[in-house]
Amino acid sequence: MSYQFSEFGRHLGGDSGISDLMVDLGNALATGGPDLKMLGGGQPARIQEVNEVWRRRMEEILEEDGGLDRAITSYDPPRGNPRFLNAVAAMCRDTFGWQVGQEHVAVTTGGQTAFFFLFNLLAGRMAADGTRRRVLLPLVPEYIGYANQGIDGDLFHAVPPRIVESGDHEFKYRVDFDNLEITPDIAAICVSRPTNPTGNVLTDGEIRSLAGIAREHGIPLIIDNAYGVPFPGIIFHDATPYWDDNTILTLSLSKIGLPGTRTGIVIGPPQIIRALGSMSAIAGLSNPSTGQQIILPLIESGEILSISDEIVRPYYERKAALAREEAVRAFDEAGAGDWRMHVTEGALFLWLWFPGLPCSSAELYQRLKAREVLVIPGHYFFFGLPDTPDWPHRHECIRVSYAMEESDVRDGLRVIAREVAAIRAAS
Ligand SMILES: Cc1ncc(COP(=O)(O)O)c(C=O)c1O
Numbered sequence: 197m198s199y200q201f202s203e204f205g206r207h208l209g210g211d212s213g214i215s216d217l218m219v220d221l222g223n224a225l226a227t228g229g230p231d232l233k234m235l236g237g238g239q240p241a242r243i244q245e246v247n248e249v250w251r252r253r254m255e256e257i258l259e260e261d262g263g264l265d266r267a268i269t270s271y272d273p274p275r276g277n278p279r280f281l282n283a284v285a286a287m288c289r290d291t292f293g294w295q296v297g298q299e300h301v302a303v304t305t306g307g308q309t310a311f312f313f314l315f316n317l318l319a320g321r322m323a324a325d326g327t328r329r330r331v332l333l334p335l336v337p338e339y340i341g342y343a344n345q346g347i348d349g350d351l352f353h354a355v356p357p358r359i360v361e362s363g364d365h366e367f368k369y370r371v372d373f374d375n376l377e378i379t380p381d382i383a384a385i386c387v388s389r390p391t392n393p394t395g396n397v398l399t400d401g402e403i404r405s406l407a408g409i410a411r412e413h414g415i416p417l418i419i420d421n422a423y424g425v426p427f428p429g430i431i432f433h434d435a436t437p438y439w440d441d442n443t444i445l446t447l448s449l450s451k452i453g454l455p456g457t458r459t460g461i462v463i464g465p466p467q468i469i470r471a472l473g474s475m476s477a478i479a480g481l482s483n484p485s486t487g488q489q490i491i492l493p494l495i496e497s498g499e500i501l502s503i504s505d506e507i508v509r510p511y512y513e514r515k516a517a518l519a520r521e522e523a524v525r526a527f528d529e530a531g532a533g534d535w536r537m538h539v540t541e542g543a544l545f546l547w548l549w550f551p552g553l554p555c556s557s558a559e560l561y562q563r564l565k566a567r568e569v570l571v572i573p574g575h576y577f578f579f580g581l582p583d584t585p586d587w588p589h590r591h592e593c594i595r596v597s598y599a600m601e602e603s604d605v606r607d608g609l610r611v612i613a614r615e616v617a618a619i620r621a622a623s
Pocket residue numbers: 238305306307308309339341388391392420422447448449450455459460
């Protein structure tokens with residue numbers, strides 16, 4: 197029997213490039229031997245000191261009067277637990293001075309669901325006049341998880357960045373404001389900061405300019421703060437957190453170490469927040485309570501800020517520095533020719549660029565997989581662009597996670613360097 201699917205079903209229930217890649221990665225992981233190096237995922241590291249905090253909180257929840265009920269046996273209101281919403285709002289006021297009340301805060305089932313709701317709320321076919329609107333990505337490469345979220349098709353319009361090279365082996369993407377045009381079909385502007393896949397942190401100036409442009413055109417600026425401050429704080433570079441009454445800021449408990457609780461937090465204009473609450477009620481009645489209850493007293497006491505600042509950030513900063521040193525050593529030793537890495541200002545990834553690579557990043561991915569090193573080929577992150585055959589850069593990059601075991605990262609980088617050198621030598 198073969199059933200017919202709706203447009204929604206076709207877009208979300210069918211195959212997509214990224215779902216094929218995930219299946220491929222999953223199969224490689226399942227069938228791979230003990231030497232396999234998984235440098236492709238977005239899984240945060242399991243940091244022992246942080247895990248001890250979760251263990252302590254789980255024990256406290258079991259002992260607290262009504263703790264179990266709040267954590268697992270009750271439905272929260274669709275927008276989130278009221279005490280949790282108030283705690284998040286108070287943290288934003290006290291830490292950053294933002295004028296945020298509980299009416300500006302909603303919980304979702306992870307950041308991913310927040311984006312699914314936000315993109316389809318603001319873009320797609322408009323209720324008022326039937327026109328189609330899209331979300332502007334002012335800089336790609338951008339988070340692969342957005343790419344297939346439109347319920348009735350493509351939702352994005354992306355602008356290639358300016359590439360600023362520095363030193364022998366570094367570069368940084370900058371927003372190309374000269375080519376950033378806000379046409380009437382643009383519904384919102386969206387950036388991840390720090391950016392997955394590159395570890396880029398948009399500068400304060402870039403963010404201020406984007407916020408100004410968004411306000412001028414009456415559209416919101418969405419900032420995806422999955423790796424940023426106040427938590428998990430995986431940001432190694434001076435950057436001021438930004439929010440104003442036209443900004444939708446998303447946070448997540450995943451990268452501080454609780455991805456299994458599926459807890460996303462959105463801070464935005466009350467009209468948007470109410471809509472997210474309705475969408476949560478329709479799609480899922482309510483959101484998971486466990487993450488909110490684990491983290492609630494840590495937000496109220498401010499401990500979440502010290503965990504981020506004193507444990508999580510230094511942990512990843514050290515891992516990033518080691519991975520970068522290893523990359524320099526590995527590529528130089530292998531004689532891999534021209535190579536560059538994006539400045540690592542935050543998040544969990546090295547973004548490597550091989551200018552003039554004689555094969556595509558998709559082919560490089562396959563060749564590395566055959567050598568038991570799993571990465572993510574970079575072309576997936578360049579979505580929302582018109583065909584740009586004259587821009588080879590989008591097929592010359594790969595993403596490498598450094599959140600894994602240091603020996604895996606080091607050995608994986610050596611395999612990548614040798615493979616790139618071999619590809620160049622053979623061409
Ligand atoms: C930039 C970015 N945004 C959002 C998400 C979604 O995370 P979650 O749904 O676990 O909160 C991720 C996950 O990797 C991400 O990298």
